[in-house]
Amino acid sequence: MSNLFICYPKCTTCQKAKAWLDEHGIFYDIRNIKEENPTVDELSEWIKGSGLPIKRFFNTSGVLYKELNLKEKLQSMPDTEQIKLLATDGMLVKRPILITEKSILVGFRTAEWEAALI
Numbered sequence: 001m002s003n004l005f006i007c008y009p010k011c012t013t014c015q016k017a018k019a020w021l022d023e024h025g026i027f028y029d030i031r032n033i034k035e036e037n038p039t040v041d042e043l044s045e046w047i048k049g050s051g052l053p054i055k056r057f058f059n060t061s062g063v064l065y066k067e068l069n070l071k072e073k074l075q076s077m078p079d080t081e082q083i084k085l086l087a088t089d090g091m092l093v094k095r096p097i098l099i100t101e102k103s104i105l106v107g108f109r110t111a112e113w114e115a116a117l118i
Contacts (some may be wrong), residue, residue, distance in 0.1 A: 006065070006097040008090070012051035017096045017108035026117055028098070040087045046097065047083070054082045057106060059094045064097040080084035 005028040006020065006102070007014035021028055047054055055074065059065055070092075074082060086092050098105040103116040 004031060004099040005085065006031045006033050006093075006099075007097070008033050011076070011095060013108050014096045017113070020069050020108070020110065020113065021098075024118065031095055033092075033095055037087060037090045038093060040083055042088050043093075046106075048100065049099075050106060051104060052104075054079055054086075054100050056057075057086055057094050058082075062091055064089060064091050077089050083107055 003021075003026065005018065007018065007030065009015075009032060018030075043057065047057060050056075050060075058070065058074070060071070065071075070085075077085070094106050096108055098113070100117070103111055105116055
């Protein structure tokens with residue numbers, strides 16, 4: 001299995017993460033999150049595999065997140081409904097996401113990526 005880099009090409013954080021991967025010679029397949037939304041099954045697997053709370057998978061700084069008033073709504077929403085909501089639009093999902101054989105990284109934090117990949 002090769003690494004899967006899920007990003008939105010116009011996102012500057014995704015661009016930085018991609019440049020970092022390229023600089024470190026880490027190979028990956030790329031997937032545009034806006035063109036190909038993650039499915040409920042994929043998200044469930046990634047959330048479980050990452051060990052992170054579902055909230056970490058939401059793009060909390062995104063326009064759609066704010067328009068839908070999700071900060072309030074998510075507090076009382078069951079996990080299954082949160083995952084279904086994430087699967088409706090790739091713009092709701094925190095990015096980039098890097099899926100490797102050993103880890104699932106959400107968002108780009110250099111130290112975290114170095115610890116997991118180098």
